[in-house]
Amino acid sequence: MIRELFKLYMIFFKIGLFSIGGGYVMLPMLRREMVEDRGWLTDDELIDYYAIAQATPGIIAVNTATFVGYKRRGVPGAIASTAGMVSPSLIIITVIALFFTRFQEIPAVQRAFRGVRVAVAVLLSFTVASLIKKTVRSVLEVVLAAGAFLGISLLGLSPIPILLTAALVGVAAGMFRSAGKGAAARAHKSAGEGAGAAADKNAAENAMVPGEKRE
Amino acid sequence: MNLITIFIAFFKIGLFTIGGGLAAIPLLREELVDGGWVTSAEFIDMLAVSQSTPGPIGINMATYAGFKAASFLGSLIATAGMVAPSLIIIIMIARFMRNFADHPTVRNVLSGVRPAAVGLIAAASWFVLANSVLLMEWFPGMGWFELPAFLLFVALALVYWKTRAYPVYYILAGGGIGIFLF
16 A cells, blocks of 8 residues: 555656646656556546646646546545646746746756657657547547647637537536437337447447447 | 735635646736736746746746745745646545446547547647747748758658657657757
8 A cells, every 4th residue: 555655656746756747747657657557547537637637726737647546446545646747837936936946047047848748748649649539430539639729729718618518518418328328229120220420320239239248 | 924825825826827838928927916916027037937937827927926925835835726626626536427427428528529628729739839849940031040940840740750758758859950050
């Protein structure tokens, strides 16, 4: 238990140390550590946590760390992960505040940060590509993802109304699907004349899989 | 400055920061500048340092302001105050999720939220890409010398494509090459 908590602390210490310039920078590292290398989370869980972290109070990176830590090891895990995430800030900022407040004006530092931003752009591009491949499949999902992208980048909306709208769309689509399923059951043997286009069928299949697993 | 006052001030900021570190800046400004903790110029300096050092911007700001107010203990208390609302709220949500993850409504909500969240992540990534590599390339008036950034992007992308080495190495390599390239 202690070893696992220490490990969570160290993983998030590393992520905090290399998250330069904003919360989303942590995502490629988090995905590598949690999904690809350790299998502690699935891509879906990672995205859920990230979405909830954006729509709830608090700093996104801290919220995500708390979420992952809790899922792994309950409340102690949440505290260990969050402590790891903020420790590099505490150390580095304290040193800067003590000795050297104009650190960011050194030309070499500014040039290094431009290089870091390019590297972050590379990492984020690959991360986004694999997330899209794994979670955006049906027509509805494409519409939701594109809508969110355009809402932020073109219209400058805040993430919260976008996520709330998407949640409502998800609920509405679920109701539509279960209504469709009821109709399909009633019209069971009248083949071919089935309910809806290929996209709807695809979506209904996606929705049915977890339900079947449960029963 | 009283440590309890510091904790409460940053707890409040953490609680009302919704949707990213940038949302914390007006709140921090109100508390720190209008509250007389730091001057407006100091605040700008703190912001610049916080944006260009490792770690979430909000946490860096809290640490810095806490240190100015009450030295080491102050930075610790300010950061603790800033993350306390996250810990409380997220643990409550995570508990709920553990018990209700299979509930049909929760499933439906998440099935809508997931693709939208990927869209949000794509928008954030696009912002980084546009500011570090692309825009300057498309509008040469903003500096044709940004060609190095584009070449660095292509080079790192090719290496990533081939090796998939650990992300930290790319950040270190980008910083190291950046010193000599730009």
